[in-house]
Amino acid sequence: MTKTRPVFTIGVSTKMYFSYEKTLGYARAVAGLASSNPLVAGGLVELFVIPGYPAIPAVVEILAPSGVRVGAQDVSTDDSGALTGEVSAPMLGEIGCTLVEVGHAERRRLFGETEEVVQRKTAAALRNGLTPVLCVGEAARGSAAVAADEVIRQLRSALADAPAGSSVIVAYEPQWAIGAPEPAPAEHIIPVCTAVREALESDRRLADLRVIYGGSAGPGLLTVLAGAVDGLFLGRFAHDPAALGSILDEAAALL
Numbered sequence: 001m002t003k004t005r006p007v008f009t010i011g012v013s014t015k016m017y018f019s020y021e022k023t024l025g026y027a028r029a030v031a032g033l034a035s036s037n038p039l040v041a042g043g044l045v046e047l048f049v050i051p052g053y054p055a056i057p058a059v060v061e062i063l064a065p066s067g068v069r070v071g072a073q074d075v076s077t078d079d080s081g082a083l084t085g086e087v088s089a090p091m092l093g094e095i096g097c098t099l100v101e102v103g104h105a106e107r108r109r110l111f112g113e114t115e116e117v118v119q120r121k122t123a124a125a126l127r128n129g130l131t132p133v134l135c136v137g138e139a140a141r142g143s144a145a146v147a148a149d150e151v152i153r154q155l156r157s158a159l160a161d162a163p164a165g166s167s168v169i170v171a172y173e174p175q176w177a178i179g180a181p182e183p184a185p186a187e188h189i190i191p192v193c194t195a196v197r198e199a200l201e202s203d204r205r206l207a208d209l210r211v212i213y214g215g216s217a218g219p220g221l222l223t224v225l226a227g228a229v230d231g232l233f234l235g236r237f238a239h240d241p242a243a244l245g246s247i248l249d250e251a252a253a254l255l
């Protein structure tokens with residue numbers, strides 16, 4: 001049987017907001033939402049959760065039966081070696097991750113992650129069978145055309161070493177819209193995501209490409225953006241499971 005390609009990909013990062021116990025409670029709530037949702041069960045909506053590292057194995061155990069994918073918030077450039085504090089893609093795969101965030105704006109801004117590092121982390125994820133959730137976005141608010149150029153440049157750099165057959169989730173996250181009261185306006189998001197898709201469509205190495213939006217995303221946004229994005233990458237505004245439930249209801253209404 002061929003696997004249904006999801007129409008929407010909806011992911012949540014808990015960043016460093018939650019304790020261990022709170023993370024597990026959240027995962028249980030998401031498992032409840034997912035297992036009672038026919039769209040998730042049928043593969044039309046793909047859900048993923050990205051908790052803090054120590055919670056990953058327990059979250060995998062909670063979410064695996066309901067088909068929710070689990071990822072990590074970062075990954076090492078290398079597969080093994082003297083890299084104290086780093087976590088390798090092979091180990092993330094061993095403990096049940098199927099995706100990893102690469103190049104989140106907070107990693108770039110607060111931890112000095114350069115484009116070269118983002119490129120190497122993307123390659124590490126892909127060579128180990130993990131889907132990179134490749135986070136890109138312009139630093140300052142400006143026109144959509146300038147943002148699109150910058151984001152496409154970041155993507156080409158990040159994907160420089162991507163092998164043929166790569167599956168990639170691009171998370172377009174304008175840096176100025178992260179941690180803000182509201183997401184970027186739809187008139188900004190839609191042309192940027194459309195330009196990204198057009199730019200990468202001809203890249204024959206990409207077997208599967210999803211383009212999702214993140215940055216103060218929450219209930220209501222999927223409806224506004226549907227057709228232009230493949231889904232959302234959520235932070236604060238989905239940390240209440242009820243909000244995630246209402247986004248799943250939106251997805252159902254759109255399908």
Ligand SMILES: O=C(CO)COP(=O)(O)O
Nearest residue numbers: 178179215216217235236
């Ligand atoms: O960075 C984000 C997801 O990775 C978005 O976070 P917020 O929705 O909390 O702004």
